[in-house]
Amino acid sequence: MRSSLTRGASAGLALLAAGALLAGCASGSGTDSSDGKTTITVAIDAGLEKEARANFDARVEAFEKANPDITVKAQEYTWTATTFTADLAGGTLPDVFTIPFTDGRGLIANKQIADISDLVAELPYAADFNPNVAQAGQSEDGSQWAVPIAAYGQAVHYNRSLFEAAGLDPDDPPTTWDGIREAAKKITDATGEAGYATMTSGNTGGWILTTLVNAFGGRTENADSTEPTIDSDPAVAEVLQYLHDLRWDDNSMGANFLYDWGTINQDFASGRIGMYVSGGGNYGNLVTQNALNPDDYGITVLPLHGDDPGVLGGGTLAAVSPKADDAAQAASVKWIDFYYLAKITDEDVAVETAKLAASLDQPVGAPELPIFNAEQFAEYQSWIAPYVNVPLDQMTPYTDNSGDQPLIAEPRTATQDVYALLDTVVQSVLTDQNADIDQLLADAQAQAEALYAKAK
């Protein structure tokens, strides 16, 4: 006969175990205004250096002093497409987080970020945003649901030492697509490395294809974003034929045709690629994460030709979680203004940020596009000039000319899904010598039309 003590203890232990497991399922609390103070969680980059974190905490302190009714909590968070919806459903999204331009309109259409347009409209510079940049965070009716905090344009990055090895002048990079083709051939012949490489996977294939199509004067959708023009716009087939010739006639594209954004940066930084097209602000990632030798870095503008060419733009938006209540939204917009935009609009904050970044060997002064206008941008650059530590003179082919190039927004409808379709097209052209470009484009057009129809 068991003693009543062990019986009771066993039953109690069972209940305790059950209770502990249940408690683990309880979700954390969101924003609460129990004592009149609003608490918001804001995203910060993961793995910040000690000084950078100290700097962030100092900014939080200054913000809380200026806004005594707001408490700011930091949460390490990086937005990724694959986990965003799960984070949102599970309530682990911070109140303020950043998203890339390319996903802005889609998230807004799905109401997966909060509508803070009224609050944003009250900001002093709300009307001063560069319209090309602001549209990425706007809903159909033009209200600003997300705030642009950084902008860049596509550019051609090139390796100066590979240029020199091929007998090309690194200070005089090609200004036409034929020039790029010739330079690529020379680099491959002289060094055996890929003269020109392109991304093809993880939706980046479609992204870069659209970039080149825009640079060739074409578009992948019609003017009001209701129909795709993949097989009707001649520039698309022209770009694919160009890539096909580079790959199969010149053999100047190397042996890897499955690059995405991260892996192409890796190979470029290790000196295996002569030229590639990507976002203009890549210098930071190339130098700090991929150990590129800064002396090897060169950047120039995309060559433009055709009737109505332009440069595809991109950037970063600050957004607010749809689960934030009104008080939290107001506090979030104040934080966005204070933390993200003051770095550009306020001289003291800009200087302090630049000084800190320079002291941490983070790049200061990498090429970007003005969020507001050219004058404000020039003013900002004059503030941070003493701390710039990137080889600006190696970047003049880009910085001298980028202001003149028309900026084009990304396609608005089913952007990422169409990019995914075009990934397959680009991969086929680069890996199958007998790929039928017209057939591939017709198939992609049919599938894209289905996506556009679903989005209506």
Add this chain to the structure above:
Amino acid sequence: MTQITPTTARPPAPDTLPTVEFAQERAARRRPAPLAWFRGDGPHILVFLIPLLFSFVLFSWRPIVDAAVMAFQQTNLVTPPEWVGLDNFATVLQDPLLGTAVLNTLYFAVLALLLGYPIPLVVAVLMSEVRRARGLFSALAYLPVVVPPVVSALLWKFFYDGSPNGVFNTILGWVGLGPVPWLSDPDWAMPSIVLFATWSAAGGTVIIYLAALVGVAPELYDAAEVDGAGVWRKVWHVTMPQLRGVLLVTFILQIIGTAQVFLEPFLLTGGGPANSTTTVLMLIYKYAFQSSMGGDYGAATALSIMLAVVLAVFSAIYFRITKSWSTT
């Protein structure tokens, strides 16, 4: 003086004994009282069972039920889901990529079977002949399994570099074979993936076969040798029949495993080039996660359910057919 008279009468049957204790004991044997359970081992069973039940329910069974429910809904996890009946299944079945994915998965399964089924058996047979360093060989065979799959996949991705300076191409260059495009060519990508998958998984099967081989009675081999059988005839006529139980089980496990291949194509090629390595699981992942605006979880779960049903039906048929050959 009494005399005990032997009698042929049968002793009275036990259950006609009229004792009270016996009646109680009989009742307890047929219908254990709840109180006895609680007084006995009951709470101890609960202590061990409840955490296990909870973790199974929470992490295994409930998600399966949720997925089955989601397959009939249109949901993006944020707004309330709406019931759409069989629409998700229709969407999946009408997707042109589904045919490609199924064919690719079958292609992978066949290649993996051709390469990955006999090789561990051959290796195990060879290893069972070795007397001295068997432990060392076992460790070496199992080493690829021990390396985390992501690590080995990324290593092989580096080895598979298609340029003449890639590791494998350099080795091939030593024997005069040209640079192979490996993962960058639609015709070579799937065989490359199968090669890697076989290398990383064969060790486990080798260990299983080795253990089974040790259980084969040596007298059978002696008898075969007496009848004049060489090594391969011994394998065919003695080893294989003796191992058939293990072989049948590893076959079905291999089929089920290869039907769900995801990690290798995901890490090595991302489904490319040109969808030549997109498998059914890759398609499910694509439905659920590739769209940055909250994917089509309904289609993803619908395809998952269809795959599970197909595999279950296949397994049932397989076990029915092989019933006569199995040893269980």
